[in-house]
Amino acid sequence: MNIVNIIQQGVVQGAAQLYNLEIKGEDFPLSTTRKEFEGDYTLVVFPFTKHIKKSPEAIGQELGAFLVEQVQYIKDFNVIKGFLNLVVDDQYWLEFLQDIYQNPQYGTQPANGRKVMVEYCSPNTNKPLHLGHIRNILLGWSVSKIYEAAGYDVVRVQIINDRGIAICKSMLAWKKFGEGATPESTNTKSDHFVGDFYVLFEKKFQEEYKAWQKSEEALAIYTEKKKGEQIPEEFFKTYKDQYFNLYSSLGKAAREMLLAWEAHDPDTIELWKLMNGWVYAGFDSTFDKLGVTFDKLYYESNTYLLGRETVDQGLNSGVFFRLEDGSVWIDLEDAKLDKKLVLRKDGTSVYITQDIGTAQMRYQDFGAEKMIYVVADEQNYHFQVLFEIMKRLGEPYAAGLYHLSYGMVDLPSGKMKSREGTVVDADDLIAEVVQEAWLNSKERGSLADMTPEAQQEVIRKIGLAALKFFIVKVHPKKRMIFDPKESVDLQGQTGPYVQNAFVRCSSMLNKAGNPDLSAAREYTTLETAEKDIIAQLYQFPEVIKQAAETYDPSMVAMYSYELAKAFHRFWHDYRILQAESEAAKAFRIQLSIAVRNALRTGLDLLGIETPERM
RNA sequence: GGUCCCGUAGCUCAGCUGGAUAGAGCAACUGACUUCUAAUCAGUAGGUCUCAGGUUCGAAUCCUGACGGGAUCACCA
Numbered sequence: 001m002n003i004v005n006i007i008q009q010g011v012v013q014g015a016a017q018l019y020n021l022e023i024k025g026e027d028f029p030l031s032t033t034r035k036e037f038e039g040d041y042t043l044v045v046f047p048f049t050k051h052i053k054k055s056p057e058a059i060g061q062e063l064g065a066f067l068v069e070q071v072q073y074i075k076d077f078n079v080i081k082g083f084l085n086l087v088v089d090d091q092y093w094l095e096f097l098q099d100i101y102q103n104p105q106y107g108t109q110p111a112n113g114r115k116v117m118v119e120y121c122s123p124n125t126n127k128p129l130h131l132g133h134i135r136n137i138l139l140g141w142s143v144s145k146i147y148e149a150a151g152y153d154v155v156r157v158q159i160i161n162d163r164g165i166a167i168c169k170s171m172l173a174w175k176k177f178g179e180g181a182t183p184e185s186t187n188t189k190s191d192h193f194v195g196d197f198y199v200l201f202e203k204k205f206q207e208e209y210k211a212w213q214k215s216e217e218a219l220a221i222y223t224e225k226k227k228g229e230q231i232p233e234e235f236f237k238t239y240k241d242q243y244f245n246l247y248s249s250l251g252k253a254a255r256e257m258l259l260a261w262e263a264h265d266p267d268t269i270e271l272w273k274l275m276n277g278w279v280y281a282g283f284d285s286t287f288d289k290l291g292v293t294f295d296k297l298y299y300e301s302n303t304y305l306l307g308r309e310t311v312d313q314g315l316n317s318g319v320f321f322r323l324e325d326g327s328v329w330i331d332l333e334d335a336k337l338d339k340k341l342v343l344r345k346d347g348t349s350v351y352i353t354q355d356i357g358t359a360q361m362r363y364q365d366f367g368a369e370k371m372i373y374v375v376a377d378e379q380n381y382h383f384q385v386l387f388e389i390m391k392r393l394g395e396p397y398a399a400g401l402y403h404l405s406y407g408m409v410d411l412p413s414g415k416m417k418s419r420e421g422t423v424v425d426a427d428d429l430i431a432e433v434v435q436e437a438w439l440n441s442k443e444r445g446s447l448a449d450m451t452p453e454a455q456q457e458v459i460r461k462i463g464l465a466a467l468k469f470f471i472v473k474v475h476p477k478k479r480m481i482f483d484p485k486e487s488v489d490l491q492g493q494t495g496p497y498v499q500n501a502f503v504r505c506s507s508m509l510n511k512a513g514n515p516d517l518s519a520a521r522e523y524t525t526l527e528t529a530e531k532d533i534i535a536q537l538y539q540f541p542e543v544i545k546q547a548a549e550t551y552d553p554s555m556v557a558m559y560s561y562e563l564a565k566a567f568h569r570f571w572h573d574y575r576i577l578q579a580e581s582e583a584a585k586a587f588r589i590q591l592s593i594a595v596r597n598a599l600r601t602g603l604d605l606l607g608i609e610t611p612e613r614m
Numbered sequence: 615g616g617u618c619c620c621g622u623a624g625c626u627c628a629g630c631u632g633g634a635u636a637g638a639g640c641a642a643c644u645g646a647c648u649u650c651u652a653a654u655c656a657g658u659a660g661g662u663c664u665c666a667g668g669u670u671c672g673a674a675u676c677c678u679g680a681c682g683g684g685a686u687c688a689c690c691a
Contacts (some may be wrong), residue, residue: 036634042633044631044633045632049671081634082672083634164691300691338617346689348689350688351688376621377684378620378685379618379685379686382691407619407684412625437653446653464652475627475628478627479683479684480626481625491640491654492639493638493640494639497639497653499653500651500654501654503651510648558627558638560637562638568681571651572656575650575651578649578650592650613651
């Protein structure tokens, strides 16, 4: 039985016997004692003074005496102001360590038979992945791992935006200017190859637009539509989209391509498949580098027609209503949202209709009771509306829909803007952090005796740990500032710091061989540094549970860091293999095994691998 | 303008279901490698928790209002 419950029960009994007061275990705060004071757990006595006419100090004294007398494992207490600090007997911590140290799964929950789906990443197929995707991918992966650790059966999915005008731009640019080039012929990573043509399209379009601005047609439009004293340059900046739709020959060609695609024109479809194929191959390589996988991919080209049947049913049941022009709407004003269109007057779907259909399709495919959408916070409103609609449609899974909304990633110089070329490319960034780890390792020379391949493998793990930890340690909801220079830091509050604690355990345990640990039973008095570590380990299952409940990988990151820190401190101050007694040695080996397990589990939940050496 | 999110050390972030003297890391400065990996440890310095009210024995934490930053309010996705 865990110590917090034991204490809570004791307090409940104490209140009843001493004061004839009926309380429940959750009614009073029990926190861990601050480092400056003696004790392990602290009961704040102030709330009791409402019911008991005595000073907080007097109540603390009486309650403390009662607990030491009556409750096993509570050895001592002290009262400072209104705080009752309780000292837990080392015996409890020692027994606890005995129970858990051999369990590599410690911290995780047994399977609970429940199923959750996590959607993450969701890229467009016209550009390579960038820093924003990396945050999305790492959060999605980590949350999915945390749910597995919390006992859930997890399905990972992705929806790929593989249709629309943007893809047509890349296709058109390749057709017009590509001269049959391929990723192979240009030796370019294939998603970057396609992205380059998207950029090329924008460049050619800008050229065309600039030239047009000098035409009489353009002048006439400027004269007619300018606002006040707007100079031509300003005006044409705002007029770009209209130009694309009304006058641009490139724009016209791109729209024609989209129409041809929708009409299933064989040549267009073939080109689309070819270029998307390149993009997918490139994405796969990036996913592979990041160590993430998906169980099923959904494509918008397959799902964009979905949802209409549901809307028809919803019309019958009165969830939706139809205007005279034929468009279909839902009124969500009583839920503090607006009216929202779900079908155009021509009967075609919009974005949200598609999401309605996709949610149902997924439920049919997997029957998950929870679905977590990992999507940036700019879509908060969209998901509020979507979830409200699903609720009103009476879908059985509606209550289990959750939008894990994360903040944008900014650079120290400000927002990432693709037009200004300030986007941080995912592949470049990964290469950069690994390079930094390599330079660092070379300087240290500690891997010199390994084969180049083995060294590379270790260095890859370290570099990626730096990047992943840097991103995932920040609370998802917060907009974060990403400084590439800091992300390659390998010291301090970083992934490699945590890995290093693991490596220290491993290195020492390998040296220890397979010793007899029965002497640990004779170890009876804990050093503070040892107790700190055990108390940390004790928290682990609760941390994972809460991280799942709050969809927050940063809790696991912070916990792993704190555990590593406690171990580093212990390592510095105490010997393990040359401990002062056989009992101490055996105990410390057990402690290190437990730490090693917990660090591996914690890092794994963040998608971070653990090298044996570094 | 409506709705939502954020504001904590020079910088990046914890803490926010109310509890003791607000914590880490980076950057700066001091020390510790004959000893299980120094990618480590110990220390110094750094704060009006944006501001103003309120609730409370007690507020960074809850409430109200301001100020600053961001997102969103498409028959785009």
